[in-house]
Amino acid sequence: MPPTSADNDHASTTGKGRPTPSRKEREAARKQPLVPKDRKLAARQAREASKRQRDREYEALKTGDERFLPARDKGPQRRWVRDYVDARHNIGEWFLPFALFGFIGMTLTTTYPVVGLVMVVVLYAGLLVAVVDAFVLARKLRAGLSAKFGEQRVQRGLRRYGLMRAYQLRRLRLPKPQVGRGQFPS
Structure with missing residues (x-):
């Protein structure tokens, strides 16, 4: 179909209505003093x-x-990890206060070496329980993130982000928890 006069009129009226600035003009407009x-x-x-x-x-x-x-x-993935960790009862969040009291108890029991030995065993047992809980949390985070966002779209470092949050006392976490205990994200 040959072009009509209406098409020619449209072609002549399009454009930005001003000449393109030269490179020199654009550089001059961007110049700012260093100090x-x-x-x-x-x-x-x-x-x-x-x-x-x-x-x-x-x-x-x-x-x-x-x-x-x-x-x-x-991001939505970090939000999901935060909500999952905050909805869960984490043993790791109580490990630091537990360890602090354990170390104070060990220093106070220097006169009774058997009590000190028992305190060390109890501390190592608490550490082992916290590590096992962290391992379980990491596996659940990986499975949940893969199910929600897809295996290929999961960002790196999210499990570590969740574990670091799980080892903080709930009331000291930032961003503040937005869900209650047991309110797991979908």
């Missing part, structure tokens, strides 16, 4: 911007707002 005129003002503004960013991230860590979370906590 600002008022360095103290620029440093103060940079500090204030950094403080606003940190405050926004901290609020997001407390509320769970995905938009402003730090990069290490963003």
Whole structure:
């Protein structure tokens, strides 16, 4: 079909309506001084911007707002791992307080070596139980992530992220837990 006059009119009216800027003009428009005129003002503004960013991230860590979370906590897969770990009763979160009391107990029982030996055995048993619990958690995280997001799409480091969260006391975790115990993610 031959072009009509309407097609020619449309072709002549399209375009951006201005000439393309030359490379020299574009480079000149992008130029900025390496050192600002008022360095103290620029440093103060940079500090204030950094403080606003940190405050926004901290609020997001407390509320769970995905938009402003730090990069290490963003994304649906990390959210799923956090929710799974927070819904579970983790033995690892109680290991550090348990170990602290064990070490204090060992130092107080220097006059009774048998009690100190029992404390060491109890500490090693607690460590073993925490490691077995971490192994079970890692396997469940891997299976759950593969089922939810697909084997090929699972990000690296998510099991380690979940394990590090599982070893923190629940009330000290950041981002704050968004689910209750037993409310596992789908």
